Amino acid sequence: MMVRSIYLYAVMLVTLIMMIGGSVAAIMSLSDYFVPSPYYESYANYISMHEHNVKEGFSEKMSEEELRSKYEMERNDHHEMQKNYALNSFFKSLAWIFIPLPVFLVAISRLRKNKPAS
Known part of the structure; x- marks a missing residue:
């Protein structure tokens, strides 16, 4: 009877730790959803990279409006991907x-059922 009680307490401890870890991870995920990580590439860096790609022949020259639009689109895509x-x-x-x-609820109910009345 004592071994069974120890086993049930161990099961309850493990499942409780799992639920606490899941709760912490859920709260962190919610905070990441409402405050996603920022987009780190600056517009100046984006233009510089585009000019380098044009020089190397990987990309075609674009107007300032097209570059700004594409940069904003990439920022929005990054934001949505993070969310x-x-x-x-x-x-x-x-x-x-x-x-x-x-599992926790079953273990606690069995522990209460096996507990002798005082």
């Missing part, structure tokens, strides 16, 4: 909460 990644991570984190939860 999608954070949302995906959030749902993965929820699995670390909801999968161990039934």
Whole structure:
């Protein structure tokens, strides 16, 4: 009977740790969703890279408006990609909460059922 109680406490501890880790990861993913990481390439660097690519023959010359539009599009794409990644991570984190939860609940109910009345 004592070994069974120790086993149930161990199961509860492990599942509780998993749920706490999942909760922390879910909160971090939500913060990444609402405040995604910034786009680090400056517009000046973007123009410089484009001029280098034109010089090397990898790209065609574009007007200032086209470059600005393309730069803004890349920034927006980066922002959306970061938000999608954070949302995906959030749902993965929820699995670390909801999968161990039934195991925890079963272990706690069995522990209460096996506990002798005082």
